[in-house]
Amino acid sequence: MAYKSTIIAAALTLGVALPGAAQAFPDKDITFIIPYSAGGGFDRTVRAIAPYMEKYLPKKVNVVPKNVSGAGGRKGISQLFRSKPDGHTIAVFNIPGMAIPPLLGEKVNYDLGKVSWVSRLARGTYILMVGSKSKIKSLADVKKLNRPMKITTTGFGSTGYTASAVASTVMGIPFKMLTGYKGSKQFILAAIRGDGDAVYTLVTTVRKYHQAGDVRVLATFEEKSSFPGVPTAREAGFPELEGMSLERLVGGPPGVPVDRIKILETAMLKAMADPEFKAKTKKRPFLPAGSEETAKRVDEVLKFYLKYKSALGKKG
Amino acid sequence: MFEAVSSGLSLLFTLEGTLYLFLGVFVGLIFGAVPGLGGTTAIALLMPLTFGMEPWLAITMVGGVMGATSFGGSVAAILLNTPGIAPNAATCFDGYPLAQQGKAGMAIGAAAAASSTGGLIGVFTLIAIIPVAKLIVLSFGPPEFFMLALLGLSAIAVSTGGAFLRGLISALFGLMLALVGYDAVSGGYRFTADIEYLYDGIPLVPALVGLFALSEMINLTVKGGTVATKEASGKISGVWSGVASVYRNWAILLRGSAIGTFVGALPGVGGTVASFLAYTATVQTAKDRETFGKGNIKGVIAPESANNAKDGGSLIPTLSFGIPGSAESAIFLGVLILHGIEPGPMLLIEEENVVISIILALTASTVLASLIGIIVARQLSMITRVNVNILVPAVVAVALVGVYALKGEFGDVVLAMVFGVIGFLMIRYGFPRITLVIALVLGELAERSYHQSIAMADGDWMIFFTREISLLLFIVTALCLALPGLRFAFGRRPFKRGKS
Numbered sequence: 001m002a003y004k005s006t007i008i009a010a011a012l013t014l015g016v017a018l019p020g021a022a023q024a025f026p027d028k029d030i031t032f033i034i035p036y037s038a039g040g041g042f043d044r045t046v047r048a049i050a051p052y053m054e055k056y057l058p059k060k061v062n063v064v065p066k067n068v069s070g071a072g073g074r075k076g077i078s079q080l081f082r083s084k085p086d087g088h089t090i091a092v093f094n095i096p097g098m099a100i101p102p103l104l105g106e107k108v109n110y111d112l113g114k115v116s117w118v119s120r121l122a123r124g125t126y127i128l129m130v131g132s133k134s135k136i137k138s139l140a141d142v143k144k145l146n147r148p149m150k151i152t153t154t155g156f157g158s159t160g161y162t163a164s165a166v167a168s169t170v171m172g173i174p175f176k177m178l179t180g181y182k183g184s185k186q187f188i189l190a191a192i193r194g195d196g197d198a199v200y201t202l203v204t205t206v207r208k209y210h211q212a213g214d215v216r217v218l219a220t221f222e223e224k225s226s227f228p229g230v231p232t233a234r235e236a237g238f239p240e241l242e243g244m245s246l247e248r249l250v251g252g253p254p255g256v257p258v259d260r261i262k263i264l265e266t267a268m269l270k271a272m273a274d275p276e277f278k279a280k281t282k283k284r285p286f287l288p289a290g291s292e293e294t295a296k297r298v299d300e301v302l303k304f305y306l307k308y309k310s311a312l313g314k315k316g
Numbered sequence: 317m318f319e320a321v322s323s324g325l326s327l328l329f330t331l332e333g334t335l336y337l338f339l340g341v342f343v344g345l346i347f348g349a350v351p352g353l354g355g356t357t358a359i360a361l362l363m364p365l366t367f368g369m370e371p372w373l374a375i376t377m378v379g380g381v382m383g384a385t386s387f388g389g390s391v392a393a394i395l396l397n398t399p400g401i402a403p404n405a406a407t408c409f410d411g412y413p414l415a416q417q418g419k420a421g422m423a424i425g426a427a428a429a430a431s432s433t434g435g436l437i438g439v440f441t442l443i444a445i446i447p448v449a450k451l452i453v454l455s456f457g458p459p460e461f462f463m464l465a466l467l468g469l470s471a472i473a474v475s476t477g478g479a480f481l482r483g484l485i486s487a488l489f490g491l492m493l494a495l496v497g498y499d500a501v502s503g504g505y506r507f508t509a510d511i512e513y514l515y516d517g518i519p520l521v522p523a524l525v526g527l528f529a530l531s532e533m534i535n536l537t538v539k540g541g542t543v544a545t546k547e548a549s550g551k552i553s554g555v556w557s558g559v560a561s562v563y564r565n566w567a568i569l570l571r572g573s574a575i576g577t578f579v580g581a582l583p584g585v586g587g588t589v590a591s592f593l594a595y596t597a598t599v600q601t602a603k604d605r606e607t608f609g610k611g612n613i614k615g616v617i618a619p620e621s622a623n624n625a626k627d628g629g630s631l632i633p634t635l636s637f638g639i640p641g642s643a644e645s646a647i648f649l650g651v652l653i654l655h656g657i658e659p660g661p662m663l664l665i666e667e668e669n670v671v672i673s674i675i676l677a678l679t680a681s682t683v684l685a686s687l688i689g690i691i692v693a694r695q696l697s698m699i700t701r702v703n704v705n706i707l708v709p710a711v712v713a714v715a716l717v718g719v720y721a722l723k724g725e726f727g728d729v730v731l732a733m734v735f736g737v738i739g740f741l742m743i744r745y746g747f748p749r750i751t752l753v754i755a756l757v758l759g760e761l762a763e764r765s766y767h768q769s770i771a772m773a774d775g776d777w778m779i780f781f782t783r784e785i786s787l788l789l790f791i792v793t794a795l796c797l798a799l800p801g802l803r804f805a806f807g808r809r810p811f812k813r814g815k816s
Binding site for chain 2: 107109186193
């Protein structure tokens, strides 16, 4: 694996040349790039963890969240890749979101195989929902439509579009995309309004709309359903959909010295285990994982989506 | 409810409450007035300050900012032909000519009164329709959005300022610019020349700063002198006559506020569209149409009432669905999250005190900002008498720093300068800038919602005429386009006959 050899090479260089580097790290503020605008899910995740990460770093520095939004997250990650690999710049990654454009053959200025992974923050699981006034009451009703199911979502190449295409293909549901919405809240609203039939979105995003009675969840891809009476993908006969997730991961540019990654990883894991932090994020629990597990998970997710590449369709 | 309101009020009038409200208003005014900055930047900067605060206090400050920015922005629009924030762009068209005629005080007075009254109407409408808010938000789908955009685009016809062909050329140029970047429907990138900066399209704020502020500064440098022409530089006064003019034109005020509240309530449309619709509605129905763009006070009242009323309106989808109706309300949601309050459809039920805090702060802020504005209007108007050799470098520096500060993106500065030159050439060769801006603002919405509507109906364009609201908007558009012709045909004929 490319990233492993990079890490080993970096470790060797460091061990020989920079014995004192570890003690000095971090010697200035750490910039935490959020490649999306303020107020969204990734922004929220980073801003929640940043102050606690500070608490567990060996030296007192600030962890400064910085929104670098644009080009569907590519701009922020490009900026990360241009930064110095000294551990003082890290970013939150959207996997599969950031893997899709290269998968579709679009030009990007980064290589996910070379990221110095620090940790996982959270994992999002998908559900299939319709508006509560919809005639579709269950998965079985979808089959009875006798026409393709219209899915409201964001544009081709986006995370939402990809998840929708893949999940529908796995479940054998004929579908038609109704794109152009500017985010999950907009396309959930579109489904409630009746622009289209259904929406694939994250459990955490849909929860409030479900409580308010605005939407009906048809199936959840969680391992254990957290919506009373709603079947899981496994119960519906599609266990592979449990592998379809949205990972919020933290990483640095290629070639961050491995001992610095270790320091960042330790701080991050301790921060996520902090009782006060846990109490604060009870409604949206984080799902910590270390550097190695994160790298492995990236591989798994990429493989999952690669398997369904043909389902993604074409622009248009 | 009443109990919650009175406890909210008593909180607002504590020392802390008043202090943070004032802080919000003050920051909002300044950030509104500096081109490029604006309410979202202000709130984003103040956000870290609110970490340790009680949620209601943070919300009070945010409400203060939201209520004050659009009035702050109107001051820059009037005095320097530079919209402080994008929704003030329409205010430039008549506000700046007024300043050139030495009537800056009057224009600021009118903007202040229109802003606060519009803001209050927006908030009261919000309170009145909270029970049916969901219904309203749900009745607007893609076909209705398309018709709304079409209605706005139809205004191009009356905004050409006499240069019809040039106006259309400007508008087409604006539409072309609106197409640049990621196409949310097909997922492709268009006209980006592989430049990553252009992937998200032409950013509105730097473009407006270029088109208005920088082009005007180039123009002033070429002409020399001061903003207010020599003949006009008598005594600066008229603040109160400006205030009075707002209530004399109460129909325009009410219509502007209604348009602002209504458009604000539609997620994804925004204050810029609101103020343009209000402005063009006023021009289209006015009898003295030819005086617009040359310093008609009604051209200040309409957009200013609309862009303040939209704040109340934009909270309708924010509070009922957790979907922001404007950029400011999107950051407001961020502040809520920061304080552990989950926005969404349950907000109204679970967090009544939060809702009341924001409404009270917004109300207090609109009034406070306007009062401050009226008090300092005369001093502010002196800017129009500053010699260009001092004024131009200062304004250019502030505008470019503002543009840079917005996202820390150097490309924005370059883009603003390019548009500054384009704007100057347009002034020079008599191409109206308003039609370009209308097309640039509405082009994306029109295209996207058209595609979505057609996809919804499986290719049947009758969808635009089978839905009641969509059909109604179409009829209004048709009437607006026909009205001048009808008036000409029926109104003037006897006069002409008599003459011949």
